[in-house]
Amino acid sequence: MIISYGWLKDYVDFKASAQEIADILTSQLSETVILNQSGNWKNVITAKVNEVKKHPNADKLSLCSVTDGKNTYSVVCGAPNVAPGQIVPFAMLGAELPSGFKIEKRAIRGIESEGMICSERELAISENAQGIMVLPSSTPIGKDLKTVLKNLDATLEIETTTNRPDCINHIGIAREIAAHFRKPVKLPKLKSPKLTGDLKISIKDNDLCPRYIGRKITGIKVGPSPEWLARRLEACGLRPINNIVDITNYVLLETGHPLHAFDLALLDGQEIIVRRAKNDEKITALDGKEYKMDNSILVIADKTKPQAIAGVMGGEFSGVTEKTTDIILESAIFLPSNIHPTTKKLNVVTDSSYRFERGTSWENAEYSSCRAAELIIQLAGGKIEAKKDVYSTKNKPLAIKLRPQRVKNLLGVDLSTNEIQKLLDSLGIKSKKNKELLIAEVPYWRLDISQEADLIEEVARIYGYDKIPATVLPLIPKINESKKDKPIEEIISERLVSLGFCEAINYSFTSEDNLKKYDMHSVEEVANPLSREYESMRPSLLPVLMTNLNLNLSQGYKNIKLFEIGKTFAEHGEKKKLGIIVYGNIWKEWWKFEEFKIKPPSIDFHYLVGIIQNIFREQDISYNKEKPLHYFHPGKFINLLINNKAVGYVGIINPKYSKDTDKEIAYVEIDLESIKWHYKTQKMKRLRRFPKAERDLSLVSDKSITFDQVFDSLQTLVSKLGILESSEVFSVYEGANLGPNKISYSLHLTFRHPNHTLSESEINSAINTILDTLKKNLNVTLRI
């Protein structure tokens, strides 16, 4: 809302500057900034033009002699309207204009100018840049311009909140300023003449229109508005149209109540009917557009057709024009909760609908109608012939109980009952003491106050938020608090980051096209997406992480390790998932690898499982190969089980979804919510301090037997042998010399006894047991 600083002075006496008013409103109401301020110049005085001569070197410039009564100055002026005898605003040497421009002695086309004659725009008084500003001939010269110009103004922009429709106008803001200075508000006094004429107004749908006031004014003369009124409208960003329309807008800005004037002659039957629109009924509104309505929308109609969309916009047909002589002035109350959907349906928001959907006051409807009617008579002539006020129920003022103790409990400030009363009173909220209570009467303009907490907010605002102390409650822990386990997503991301992964954060939605690339489809879709790019809630993290991967590949990155922890939206609802995508080499390139003839290996399935082993290091990890998901390589895929519970998938992306990349893309998706994390504390194992013995074994197995069968078989012997400390594979080999369908695993075995140094025979006996068992269980033999 744009407010004129000067206009506010009509309603409350104050001396504070525009900046001070902006600061007061910011700390008491809502953030307020100065939009535009005139009068913030330095060293601009009134002066008289004595003489105007042509500039010898420039056709469009003139050479003026200007006097302030004491001295004369020689000034170069470019304005066509400068003439001898004019009283003008004169910026002397050293002056500073609102734009920050400083006046210095300078030569203009070879002739020195000792100052500058200013236009209204240069002084930020108006937008008028058509020549210099000419002051009335009675203006004394040699005076500070600020003392001569009475109507210097500033405009303030106030961020109005939805709860304060009473502050979307000048009187409302004046009330706030009056409250701050504890001063009264002066409202324009209105007469209420007796009227005899009649007016046909009926409300068919009073659920949407509780009150409709019409005033019939006849014999008016439509023309331009007087200067002062047009200026005020312009200051607040409205364009003057004609005196009648301008007055309705002026009163809107003054009191906040939207008004509308119909040309009576153009209303069929000279009648107003407030009714729901018929389905598909049309109206061409004042903006020249045609709107198609339905029966949820309220219209103001005459006998035959809608003449206005109630509370939103008047119709073009019955609008006030130069030819209008008789009008009906509408001041009504429309149901806020109906105006809001109407504006949504018609996709139009007006100054009027903005206020109606926030709420308008019963009493203000009549006050504003009366105020506008008087201004019309004053500025456009004519007379008020009739008034009709149609309503279904009367509005009752609201009284609310306020406990002073509650003010203390909620704000943390101890205010006496008297202090509270004074604070409320400054806002026009009258209250009476009733034992321990205050009974506060809500003034008619305050639609937002409906309970005790609302009154306490008023007390806090006027008392000053900055005066309320700042305290910190001491933390009292509960004695029976349990230990707090670290959330698993924190543990997992910590480990991934330490392994060189970067965390990605993607939007929760993506395009259906992106999903299609991976033969996925969304289960949840946004009904009103920003664009088709963002219509589908991601059912998996894969599509968005693939987008990230491709972006980084296009940026020239060769090794990419990303993870995201975020929500997915699939058949089973919203789930928090971990997605890991890896591409490229296990290590970065390094100059020394060349020296040792090492090439960094490509990321593959076994690397990926290594990541899983690392991040779930203390958990029980197992897997199965059942039903590979379609986007995985069927031979390079596992279902991951953590602590015997299936939690997600680990594998290489099916090459048909990674055609554009030359290496394998490794991907993991885990449902974090289904992990039952074991927060176990590892108990110490006794150290073995006797020397260890190491032996290498090369075994030959049938290829149908998987490595983990061999390894598991070996593991079963650990407790039986008691001395097998570890076993690692150091080579896997397939070759013709082994025979068909054979594979060889070379194992590095470590033996150690807890209590003595192992003898050769103990080691040999253990190896024999191992070989016998492997032979018996799996037909695995020693490679010879």
Next chain:
Amino acid sequence: MDKTIDLEQLKQKAQQEISQAKNSQDIENIRIGLLGRKGALTDILRSLSQLPIDQRKEVGQKANTLRKELEELFDSKIKEIDNLVISEKLVKEKIDISLPSYPFETGHYHPLRQTLDEIAGIFESIGFSKAEGPEIETEWYNFEALNIPKNHPARDVQDTFYMKKPAKNEKRLLRTHTSPVQIHVMEKQKPPLRIIAPGRVFRNEATDASHSAVFYQLEGLAVDEKITFADLKGTLTLFINRFFGKNVGVRFRPSHYQFTEPSADLDIQCTICGGKGCNICKNTGWLEMLGCGMVHPNVLRAVKYDPEKYTGYAFGLGIDRLCMFKYGIDDIRLFYENNLQFLEQF
């Protein structure tokens, strides 16, 4: 024969030989020549018994002293030779230390996560614990329970994404703020409670350098007996001081949220210009940081808390903007692009 003269000669000879030794093998040879089983000094020591008693003691003492002297000489020469060998080796082994070191990979948390964690850490240290809620909400949780009735213009302020599939009797939507988590928590727990709820929220507004349809918020809620607006001011001032350092000015000014009464906005002095006014703070000298207020009695009623017994405060903090100020990020879209050039910086 005078054994003491022999000893003197032996000493001179040994000293000369040792000083000329080139390597540890030379030393060893000299040592064997003198102190070995058939060494010259060993011989003398062995023949002591053949000397007359009066000479025996004198020669014996001198011979033993010489042996000690010689051993010390050997040791220091060996050290000298070793040092020489090592320094030669060191000179030979010199490398160009300026060649690139091993490129360990460093992972990075997303800057938004880092900011969220930092803020959460501050609140956790003063007794708040984390809570979570779903991203797809119902109108009840996102609006009604928070005292935002149907057709209220406050719903417009937060342009909402609706889901195609409705719930039983109401629309489903992408939460426009983290405030619905307040309702979820209060439905499940009884006061006293102090929670923070970090999470992503959605607004149907066109994306540009300072607007994103998805962004992060951190919600705070404290409900107990006797919680006041003064506690809200204190807690948030403490937070701002811990996050920005204690010299940043803070102001609370009235605002409006349907789910708090009284409501306030917290501004901090512009961190860019220090409060003098710049284009980041639109020349006001202040940056809007968060919205807050005392929990509206209607909200407490909606979760069946007794508003007579309990009061509370709530606040909501935009993480993206805060993170942008902190790291000097000038385009909010960078957060969601996941370009490694960006992620690797933080």
